[in-house]
Amino acid sequence: MARPREFDEDEVLQAALRLFWEKGYEGTSLSDLMDATRLTKSSLYKAFGNKETLFWRVVERYQRDFLDFRHGALAEPTPRRIAERLLDGIVELHGGRVNPVGCLELNTALAGSTDSEPIRQELIRGRELFRQRLRDRFEETMAAAPLPSGMTSDDAASFVISLIQGLAVQAKGGVPPETARRVVHAALLSWPEA
Amino acid sequence: MARPREFDEDEVLQAALRLFWEKGYEGTSLSDLMDATRLTKSSLYKAFGNKETLFWRVVERYQRDFLDFRHGALAEPTPRRIAERLLDGIVELHGGRVNPVGCLELNTALAGSTDSEPIRQELIRGRELFRQRLRDRFEETMAAAPLPSGMTSDDAASFVISLIQGLAVQAKGGVPPETARRVVHAALLSWPEA
DNA sequence: AGAATTAGGGACCGATTGGTACATTATCAC
DNA sequence: GTGATAATGTACCAATCGGTCCCTAATTCT
Structure with missing residues (x-):
């Protein structure tokens, strides 16, 4: 009408x-x-x-179109497979020529004028929420296969999240996906159950 | 006058x-x-x-006042000690209450309008230069103590740089230094010569 | 006491920022 | 066709952006 x-x-x-x-x-x-x-x-x-x-x-x-792989990753049955699939997904996300490089949320969440501080806080909150979900899944699955020795589920989650952020920064800096793949491999060297 | x-x-x-x-x-x-x-x-x-x-x-x-610890780190005699000291320095840099959180360069290098694109490119260039110096030092010192199996000096450098960026992002997000320390420990688990 | 030189204060610049007001235009139900 | 409704185009808004200009203030050398 x-x-x-x-x-x-x-x-x-x-x-x-x-x-x-x-x-x-x-x-x-x-x-x-x-x-x-x-x-x-x-x-x-x-x-x-x-x-x-x-x-x-x-x-x-x-999140719906590009971060959906996280659900599948969290559903994996062992810590290493979770981490692996999560990090592989990140590499693929940042590696394609079709999408902009880097991470949408991170590109906003890092710095800016005070005007957008609330937005940044909210984005950070979302990241922390995901970190907790990841930690919980590590906790649940570490019976099936152990975490690297001396690592708590909380440590493991923080480690993977840190790496994810690092890879996003690298991607933004023009680092090619092959390099990112090798970084992921390096990061998971000590994670049992290859 | x-x-x-x-x-x-x-x-x-x-x-x-x-x-x-x-x-x-x-x-x-x-x-x-x-x-x-x-x-x-x-x-x-x-x-x-x-x-x-x-x-x-x-x-x-x-760089002069806050990144000087990198020189000492690069002078260490083994890959692990280099990485360790580098990452410890990062944790300390971002951990203090006295300094702003996160990394000055990263906070600028990630996103922004097209006006400041040249600045970002220059910062990225500087980061790549340091990555190469780190790689060269790994190459020189890997005779004294090996890198984790299957890791080239280039991989190792990319891995450490990625982690440094990730830690900077985490710090900006309010993650406490103790957590960062545990992440560093987790990252170095597979690096020989404890 | 000048003259020369440099620092600081403040008005001003065009361009751009996110956002609003309002008149116009296109479509629907009747 | 007409009236109601909602989408669009255009002009406009104050505030801010980085940057410039010019006048005055302060100092040293002659």
């Missing part, structure tokens, strides 16, 4: 996703978004409210 | 360092710098040229 949309919301989100992925939240301006989506400011604000809610919509999509 | 400076250049650099460290290059504005240094824009520009050259002066200071 009114004028219909002239754009596909999904395509717009996808375009916005690429931008935020490349430049982070603050590095992406409204005019960048307008150019990439071919939408006017009015349409963007009518459809998504403001820049921040658009960003969260994009993050949601990012 | 002219009017003398009313400020201490060193103190100004130190104040600017803290700012850039916390917020990265783009996240730090001229008015932030003016507030923190208690200098007017004129004085800043007269003394340092512009924001970017001030930033590089700050980076120089950062």
